[in-house]
Amino acid sequence: xxxxxxxxxxxxxxxxxxxxxxxxxxxxxxxxxxxxxxxxxxxxxxxxxxxxxxxxxxxxxxxxxxxxxxxxxxxxxxxxxxxxxxxxxxxxxxxxxxxxxxxxxxxxxxxxxxxxxxxxxxxxxxxxxxxxxxxxxxxxxxxxxxxxxxxxxxxxxxxxxxxxxxxxxxxxxxxxxxxxxxxxxxxxxxxxxxxxxxxxxxxxxxxxxxxxxxxxxxxxxxxxxxxxxxxxxxxxxxxxxxxxxxxxxxxxxxxxxxxxxxxxxxxxxxxxxxxxxxxxxxxxxxxxxxxxxxxxxxxxxxxxxxxxxxxxxxxxxxxxxxxxxxxxxxxxxxxxxxxxxxxxxxxxxxxxxxxxxxxxxxxxxxxxxxxxxxxxxxxxxxxxxxxxxxxxxxxxxxxxxxxxxxxxxxxxxxxxxxxxxxxxxxxxxxxxxxxxxxxxxxxxxxxxxxxxxxxxxxxxxxxxxxxxxxxxxxxxxxx
Amino acid sequence: xxxxxxxxxxxxxxxxxxxxxxxxxxxxxxxxxxxxxxxxxxxxxxxxxxxxxxxxxxxxxxxxxxxxxxxxxxxxxxxxxxxxxxxxxxxxxxxxxxxxx
Numbered sequence: 001x002x003x004x005x006x007x008x009x010x011x012x013x014x015x016x017x018x019x020x021x022x023x024x025x026x027x028x029x030x031x032x033x034x035x036x037x038x039x040x041x042x043x044x045x046x047x048x049x050x051x052x053x054x055x056x057x058x059x060x061x062x063x064x065x066x067x068x069x070x071x072x073x074x075x076x077x078x079x080x081x082x083x084x085x086x087x088x089x090x091x092x093x094x095x096x097x098x099x100x101x102x103x104x105x106x107x108x109x110x111x112x113x114x115x116x117x118x119x120x121x122x123x124x125x126x127x128x129x130x131x132x133x134x135x136x137x138x139x140x141x142x143x144x145x146x147x148x149x150x151x152x153x154x155x156x157x158x159x160x161x162x163x164x165x166x167x168x169x170x171x172x173x174x175x176x177x178x179x180x181x182x183x184x185x186x187x188x189x190x191x192x193x194x195x196x197x198x199x200x201x202x203x204x205x206x207x208x209x210x211x212x213x214x215x216x217x218x219x220x221x222x223x224x225x226x227x228x229x230x231x232x233x234x235x236x237x238x239x240x241x242x243x244x245x246x247x248x249x250x251x252x253x254x255x256x257x258x259x260x261x262x263x264x265x266x267x268x269x270x271x272x273x274x275x276x277x278x279x280x281x282x283x284x285x286x287x288x289x290x291x292x293x294x295x296x297x298x299x300x301x302x303x304x305x306x307x308x309x310x311x312x313x314x315x316x317x318x319x320x321x322x323x324x325x326x327x328x329x330x331x332x333x334x335x336x337x338x339x340x341x342x343x344x345x346x347x348x349x350x351x352x353x354x355x356x357x358x359x360x361x362x363x364x365x366x367x368x369x370x371x372x373x374x375x376x377x378x379x380x381x382x383x384x385x386x387x388x389x390x391x392x393x394x395x396x397x398x399x400x401x402x403x404x405x406x407x408x409x410x411x412x413x414x415x416x417x418x419x420x421x422x423x424x425x426x427x428x429x430x431x432x433x434x435x436x437x438x439x440x441x442x443x444x445x446x447x448x449x450x451x452x453x454x455x456x457x458x459x460x461x462x463x464x465x466x467x468x469x470x471x472x473x474x475x476x477x478x479x
Numbered sequence: 480x481x482x483x484x485x486x487x488x489x490x491x492x493x494x495x496x497x498x499x500x501x502x503x504x505x506x507x508x509x510x511x512x513x514x515x516x517x518x519x520x521x522x523x524x525x526x527x528x529x530x531x532x533x534x535x536x537x538x539x540x541x542x543x544x545x546x547x548x549x550x551x552x553x554x555x556x557x558x559x560x561x562x563x564x565x566x567x568x569x570x571x572x573x574x575x576x577x578x579x580x
Binding site: 094097189232233304328332339343348353373374411 | 489493494496497498499500501502503504505506509513516517519520521523524525526527528530532535536537538539540541542544547549557561562564565566567568574576577578579580
């Protein structure tokens with residue numbers, strides 16, 4: 001078996017047994033990163049990764065993440081490694097500090113191989129809004145990997161790395177995980193520090209892991225959670241993230257969200273999700289229908305709140321402290337020319353939408369009402385969780401769509417996140433795991449739980465994963 | 480449906496006004512496309528303007544937190560040369576900007 005085919009846990013075991021070294025692992029994965037047939041990477045730090053691997057191999061005792069390679073979404077700052085967030089606005093930008101979550105993983109022994117492609121400033125569901133390149137779906141190079149963390153998802157599916165980091169605002173980890181046939185998790189809002197995550201919508205943004213197994217996702221999560229003095233919304237984590245071991249779902253009550261199984265869900269997706277619900281029953285779960293009446297209003301709510309926050313967050317990109325200004329005679333002209341020239345079409349659309357929703361005369365009608373609708377959605381989830389332990393739905397209503405299919409219709413692209421957005425608005429944890437194929441393309445099952453239920457979610461996902469035995473290896477993957 | 484109102488039309492002058500607020504210079508072609516696209520998106524999200532939300536308070540933060548304070552202890556900040564490292568125009572150890580009219 002090639003080193004690239006090992007999960008992170010298997011790589012850790014091989015390191016512990018002295019069967020391989022971190023340098024061997026880094027070199028094996030760097031070969032795949034250099035070839036990059038799916039165009040997942042924007043920057044590669046080969047020299048830094050090899051140097052770090054040698055350091056770790058020389059330690060008397062291996063750190064917990066042992067010198068296993070990882071890829072990082074380009075939305076996360078990495079000191080001295082170019083970080084663009086997929087935008088021309090940050091072309092060549094070398095951050096002066098590293099995001100807390102990346103710092104923590106490196107301190108635990110993870111080795112950063114490089115930065116992965118994404119929709120510009122994390123706005124999109126196909127990674128086609130990257131200012132630099134398209135990333136291809138490892139299962140079918142004519143199709144999108146999902147987004148916005150498409151590069152991170154594709155790099156794990158393509159086995160360029162065993163695991164990676166993404167960020168999820170309305171589905172940007174779960175949806176690409178679903179489309180690429182891997183595991184992706186968005187933790188409870190506040191679980192992981194956002195310090196060093198280039199902000200999109202601060203009340204929604206969360207960092208989370210991609211991996212090919214639930215166990216690997218748990219291992220990464222375990223080393224990232226907890227309060228950070230640099231992010232006042234980060235939370236003290238109750239207890240610790242445990243490595244999931246459950247093999248059944250005895251006594252677990254699973255609610256199937258009616259509203260997210262209806263119109264707009266492809267038949268093949270619905271069939272795969274329904275089959276996995278049957279598997280959950282076989283594992284001992286009680287599966288019942290649940291209604292979240294406002295769930296489908298989530299999309300509209302989100303497309304007011306997220307652009308409003310984005311229009312405020314992206315005000316910082318003015319070409320003064322970093323970046324590449326378009327010179328003008330006075331400051332206002334320089335701001336307008338620089339931002340008009342260097343932001344891509346989707347980012348400008350969202351800034352305009354958000355500025356409009358916050359503008360005098362429209363605020364109460366849009367932003368104010370969206371915030372109140374958000375309360376209804378939060379309440380409906382709370383009510384649902386008084387009767388069930390987990391909520392199940394498709395992660396994405398469709399399998400991976402062809403490149404270029406939705407770029408001309410912004411709202412069709414927004415629909416890709418219809419199942420993931422309600423959970424985001426409620427700040428709850430959710431995991432997507434591959435549950436089958438439709439027309440040869442992966443389908444994702446989304447499981448969501450109450451705040452801080454990560455351990456229970458991971459255990460349930462682990463049990464389902466074991467029973468489904470989905471093969472994460474894309475057909476035709478080169479070895 | 481009761482309370483239904485047609486989607487708001489965003490006219491060109493609104494597009495220009497919002498672009499100015501957002502500090503975005505748009506070409507005339509971009510303004511036209513933006514007017515169509517924003518009107519289309521607002522048509523989809525307009526349903527929220529007619530829903531019954533009486534008595535529902537707004538959510539500003541999903542996880543209840545008390546005020547988060549830090550100890551009032553001085554600590555090192557970013558060295559000046561690092562803060563200026565990526566700046567396109569450095570003037571006298573500061574960020575340079577064009578004049579303001």
